[in-house]
Ligand SMILES: Nc1ncnc2c1ncn2[C@@H]1O[C@H](COP(=O)(O)OP(=O)(O)O)[C@@H](O)[C@H]1O
């Protein structure tokens with residue numbers, strides 16, 4: 353028997369309460385251990401899709417399953433353990449007065465206490481190279497450091513899949529590279545939402561293009577980025593002077 | 598670190614007072630304040646003894662007098678108010694250095710000044726020896742309404758973020774040539790304040806989503822074990838205990 357895919361999204365459609373239809377039937381799966389980039393221009397529905405992956409938004413139509421478990425009212429607690437969502441703005445993600453408490457927040461909600469909690473916090477911070485900031489308040493850290501701590505807050509929940517919304521945004525080149533090294537070193541399934549095409553190429557073998565609320569392309573990142581017409585059709589552009597070949 | 602202006606009250610250290618669990622210190626300060634307020638204003642020497650007790654705590658916590666004095670500025674409005682009372686008070690009057698002062702007003706001023714000063718010094722000592730977030734965790738342990746404690750926690754965390762947003766908005770206004778000079782500019786400032794409110798509100802919504810994503814179900818998980826040993830309660834109880842002894846002792850004398 354093979355393990356179920358880490359993530360399976362089928363025919364997912366969603367309209368916001370004000371009537372804006374953001375997703376029109378999204379289909380894809382991410383196998384265990386894969387690192388996949390979800391590419392798409394602004395307004396494509398990327399963030400809307402991400403919010404469905406851990407049940408913050410409830411599908412209008414279609415289903416999402418994480419490691420075989422369908423997202424639904426009864427499974428929310430387990431789903432939120434399995435899906436580690438890293439939000440775009442680390443100031444939204446880091447809401448506790450100290451790094452230690454912030455990283456502990458998730459596992460503590462799952463009922464982890466005492467030494468096991470301490471171990472998970474230290475382990476997660478170690479994996480992102482931020483252990484020495486454990487007693488600092490998050491707002492005293494640099495932006496790049498905050499983003500790394502934000503990754504640690506979900507790693508501490510030992511998720512099945514790590515979902516990052518625009519992880520490279522607002523990072524300077526050095527922080528960007530450091531984060532890439534950290535992400536490459538993790539042994540978890542990753543779904544990375546971005547419109548930073550070189551970053552996708554650097555980190556992910558496979559890419560999806562979400563455009564107009566549907567999956568418009570799915571294939572090896574190198575191949576997708578080499579298809580200039582495909583990119584142009586979906587308002588995606590490589591930076592000046594960059595060629596993927 | 599230049600940020601974190603609200604940490605200026607805290608003076609890190611590793612004394613007996615610093616190490617006491619926050620809930621013990623909070624309860625001690627509250628108990629002390631109750632005793633002070635209950636003391637009749639005529640008992641000058643009782644107030645003197647209370648001051649000695651606080652001085653002893655300050656010595657034990659290695660908080661220098663200068664540090665205390667500088668942080669007592671919060672009391673200035675009380676002082677101004679208290680100084681005004683003898684002038685505007687009614688009834689019997691005395692003349693002092695050519696000024697006609699109300700006797701009842703003098704007593705009222707003394708009452709406010711003495712009690713407020715003792716209360717402020719006790720609070721400054723608490724803040725100097727306890728990290729702000731620990732004060733809040735202590736309040737939680739003392740069964741203060743969890744919703745209030747959570748709100749205060751978020752204020753502590755986001756004050757800097759909001760102040761920074763405010764600063765950015767001011768820079769944006771001024772770099773387009775706007776300088777607030779007189780009342781005609783109030784509408785502009787008001788609109789900025791409105792925008793700031795909406796930004797903060799939206800941030801609140803996003804933070805809530807981030808909390809839900811990590812399994813939040815309405816109550817903050819207990820992360821730090823803050824249980825206090827009875828010995829620690831005894832140590833903290835020394836301040837209000839001694840003050841109470843002074844009060845009861847004075848009652849015997851008076
Ligand atoms: N809360 C909301 N209410 C109504 N419409 C929204 C809301 N959030 C996003 N949208 C709309 O849904 C579409 C997809 O948005 P989003 O998922 O944020 O895109 P992306 O993250 O790819 O930039 C956009 O047209 C956007 O205007």
Ligand SMILES: [Mg+2]
Nearest residue numbers: 398399400517
């Ligand atoms: Mg987005």
